[in-house]
Amino acid sequence: MRKVWQFLPTFFFGDAIGNDCLAISRFLTRKGVENKIGATTIHPKMDPYAVAFEEAKKQISPEDVIIYHLSTGDAMNDWFSDLPNKKAVIYHNITPAEFFQGYSDIHVKVTEEGRLQAKRMASRVDLSIADSEYNAREMEEMGFPKASVVPILLPFEDYRKTPDEKKVEEMSDGRTNILFVGRIAPNKKQEDIISVFAEYVKNFDPDARLILAGSCGGLEKYQERLESFTAKLGISDQVIFTGHISFAEILAYYKTASAFVIMSEHEGFCVPVVEAYLFDLPVLACDYGAIGETMGDAGILLSAQKEPARAASLLHEMLKDKAWQEENKARIKKALERFETEKVEETFWEAIKPLVSEPETT
C-alpha cells in the first residue's frame, strides 16, 4: 500500500480539524498504512505527530498519496494543487468572506483567497471528501469530483475525561446555564444568541446565565461589539465570555449546562452539536449550513427565521418539560450513531481505499 501524507496549514490541539487529522492518522496506522502529517504551524502538543512543512516537502515521494484538509486560505493550498501525486481533499468548508466585513480585513482576505484557491484546486484532485452533505454540494458547485460524505472523526472517549472540578463547582450554583461553544465570530451570530437569552431572562428566568465559550482570535472588534450589546441590554453580569479555555473547562461547561443554543448562519459541519449531544443536552438551533443534517431528528431546529421571543419560549419549553427531554434523549442517542468512530472510519476507508490501495508503479 502507498504511504499517505495528510497536510493542513495549522495543526492545532483540540480543534475539530486537528482532531480529525489525528484520528485519521491513528486509523490508517491500525489499517497498516504508513502515514505522516505535515503542517506549517504545529501546536506543541501535536509536535510528536507531525513533521514541519518544509521538512515534509523534502520527504514526499512521487508514489505517496496526499490527503489535504481544506478549510482556509493559505499558500499551502496552491502548493497542494500543483503536486503531481495522487491526491484527495477533505473539505471542511471555508466561511464566506462577507461575514468578516467590517471586523477583520485579514479574515476577509484569507477566506476570499481560500475560495479562489479551492476553485483552482477542484480540477486537480483525484478524490473528494466532504464532512457533510452541505459541504459536498459546495464542492460540486466549485467543480470538484463528486464527494463522498464522511463526518468528522470525533474521539468520543475524549468527552468522558474528567472535567475541570473547580469550574464544575462554580457553575453548579443552581442557576440555569445556557451554553454555546465556538469561536467568537460573526458567522456564529452570537448577537442572536444574546437576543434570545435576553428574552428568556426577561420572560422566564431572571437568574439564568449565558456562557459563550470560545476565543475571539483576530476578531476582537466583534467581541467588543457583543460586549457593548450585552451592556446595552443590561445583561452584562449574566453573559460570560470565557475566551480561550482548556478542554477540561469546556467539559465542565458542557457538564453543567442546561441547554445549548446555536444561532450560527454558516457551519460546514458544526462539531458542537455532536459535543452537546454527547452530554445529552437539548439543542436549539437555526437551519443554516450543515446544522440541520448534523442535528438529525433531535433538539429543536428553527426554520431560518430568528424571532427572539418565540425562540426563548421554545427554550423555556425544552428546559421545563421533562417528558420532552426524555424523548429528546432517545433521539440524541439515535442521532449520535451516525458519528460513532467505527462507522465513520468504515465510511472513510471506503472513500479513500481506491487511492491508497492502488498498487505502486515503481
Added chain:
Amino acid sequence: MAEGKPFIKNAVWQERLEKIAQETKPSEIDYKKIFEETDNFSGNAAAILEELGVQTGEGMGEYDCTSDKSLEKVSDYLAHAIQIENIIATTHNPPTSALRRKLKTAFLKVVCWPSRRYLYPQIAYNEDMVRASREMLILLAKVNRSERVAAEKAKKDLKEVQKQMIRLQTRIEELEGKLADSEKKTQANPETEEKA
C-alpha cells in the same frame, strides 16, 4: 415572522412546539437595531497603537498567509515601535519596576497580535489582545497620572520657593536699607559709634 409560516423546521413533538411558538407574541425590542447601533469597538489595537505613535495602517491591513512573512511583519512592527521614543520612554520610565514589566508585556502583546498564532500557538490566550490593549491603556493612564501629579507638585513647590525668594529678597533689601542708614549715622557722629 409572517403569520402562520412555520417557525420550526424540525423538532421533537414539533406540532405542540409550533403552537407554542405561534402563540408567543414577538418581541417588542428591536435587537437587530440595537446591535447595529452598538458602538463598534472602543479599543482596537490599531487605534491604540496609533495613539501611541506607531504607524499601523499598512502593516495591520496587510496579511500574508505564510508564516515567514508574518514573522517579518512582526519584526517590522517591533523595529518600528522601538524607534518611537514616546512609547519606549513611557515603558522604560514608569514609577515602579513592576509597572514597567507589565507595560512591556502588554505592549508586546498588542504589537504581536496579528501573528500570535504563528509565534505563540502554545500559549493559552485567556488574555486576548483586547484585554492586553486595555491593560496597557490603563497602565499608561496610571503613568501619565503619576507624572502629571509629580509635575503639579513640582510646580507648587517652585511657586513656594519663588515666594520665599521674594520674601527673602525683600528682607535682604530691608536689612540693606537699615545697614545703609546705620552707616550714614556712624559717619555723621563717630563718637556715638565708639561709645556704643
